[in-house]
């Protein structure tokens with residue numbers, strides 16, 4: 001398998017797809033295409049019909065979009081989702097909510113692993129996004145704490161979907177309390193995330209568009 005991704009410091013969707021491939025345990029080759037270069041679009045389009053990363057290639061089949069990649073891998077590794085059907089439905093709901101929502105947080109607090117902006121202003125829209133994410137994390141941790149310290153007990157695709165948010169909360173100094181705060185620390189200590197962070201810290205390219213914007 002080949003996984004096409006963008007810069008590790010900035011590409012939050014790439015991180016989600018990469019975490020899913022890592023969790024599958026399957027061997028893969030990583031192809032990093034730096035974003036926002038003159039040849040970026042053409043290079044991505046050579047693999048991904050959407051012109052976006054991540055894109056997984058297996059036996060000539062292209063699977064693009066982070067959630068589609070996660071679902072594809074869950075077919076061979078069902079433990080990527082919770083075993084219980086109700087928990088799985090809830091995990092899919094919060095994953096879909098992350099995948100299609102939180103626009104203010106995503107645009108006003110871009111993922112930038114190397115950056116530290118604790119004084120970055122928090123607009124009311126971003127505060128609302130943070131509040132909703134905190135509520136999801138608290139609710140999941142309250143319900144599923146007997147199975148482990150991730151959202152649904154064991155580490156699952158739902159955690160991978162929220163991983164870039166955890167990194168944003170570090171970058172922008174967002175403080176959480178209670179189980180949500182504990183969850184944030186659990187995620188930041190996950191070995192796969194630590195491996196991605198180390199690679200992001202080793203990158204040197206700077207993309208102005210992905211540096212934080214004022215609300």
Ligand SMILES: N[C@@H](CCC(=O)N[C@@H](CS)C(=O)NCC(=O)O)C(=O)O
Nearest residue numbers: 011012013035052053054065066067
């Ligand atoms: N919904 C897609 C979003 C993919 C996406 O927007 N990826 C960005 C990078 S994080 C991208 O490829 N941008 C293309 C570009 O900047 O040229 C997913 O879940 O994979």
